[in-house]
Amino acid sequence: MNTQETSQLDNPKKKSLWKKNMWVFTKLVAVVLVVSFLVRGFLFTNYIVYGQSMMPTIHDGERIIVNKIGYEITEPNRFDLIIFHATEDSDYIKRVIGLPGDEIYYDDDTLYINDEAHDEHFLKVHKEDHDHGLFTENFNLEEMTGETTVPEGYVFVLGDNRQNSVDSRHIGFVPVEEIVGQANMAFWPPKNIRFFK
Structure with missing residues (x-):
């Protein structure tokens, strides 16, 4: 061959x-x-975060990863960062402050849940930079929502930038069924990559 x-x-x-x-x-x-x-x-x-309601934790224009499966298995925890459907056209990112059954109020910039003071460590930097008046104005749940406790099936949320946030003080309780998921990390821009605590 x-x-x-x-x-x-x-x-x-x-x-x-x-x-x-x-x-x-x-x-x-x-x-x-x-x-x-x-x-x-x-x-x-x-998601891309728009606005300043979660500063300094999350900045305008940052891209974040959201875990959508976690809340299919467990319930939201206090201080989780969540994405939820606020309107038909808009999703918001806020921090869970109150869980079902919680009685909530702020007095002299301190969060009280069921009459127990809670440290909001994630606000430390913002409070240090805030030099005029209270960072979180005094309020109680009944004044804001007409309810004395967070109803079953709902959470009470606030933005970390308390002076510039549309949250449960304005839109009321967030139905758990409207939660998309938990924000786990920022990945863009690359210099700001970090996990949320």
């Missing part, structure tokens, strides 16, 4: 191998796309 006959025999083998590799590659791409769709659609998603 001469060299020309050998190369002609190899050619069909090469075509067959190429087709096989293309099929494997196509399946791999399809699996990656399906997994990406499932992860994005059901487990995690990303």
Whole structure:
């Protein structure tokens, strides 16, 4: 058998191998796309934060990762950062302050839940920079909502920038069923990558 006959025999083998590799590659791409769709659609998603209501914790224009599956398994915890459907067109990011059954009030810039003072460590930097009056104005739940405690199936939320936030003081309690998920981390811009506590 001469060299020309050998190369002609190899050619069909090469075509067959190429087709096989293309099929494997196509399946791999399809699996990656399906997994990406499932992860994005059901487990995690990303949001761009607009506005200053969560400063200094989250800044205007930052991109964040939101865990969508966590609250399918557990209930929100106090001080979680959550994304929820505020209107048909807008989702908000705020911090859970009150859980079902909680009685809430602020007195002299201190959060009281069920008559127990709670430290809001995430406000420390903001309070230090705030030099005029109370950072969180005094209020109680009944004054704001007409309810003495947070109703079952709802949470009470506030923005970390208490002077510039539309939150439960204005829109009332947030139904748990309207919560999209928990904000876990900021990933953009890269210099600001961090996990939320």
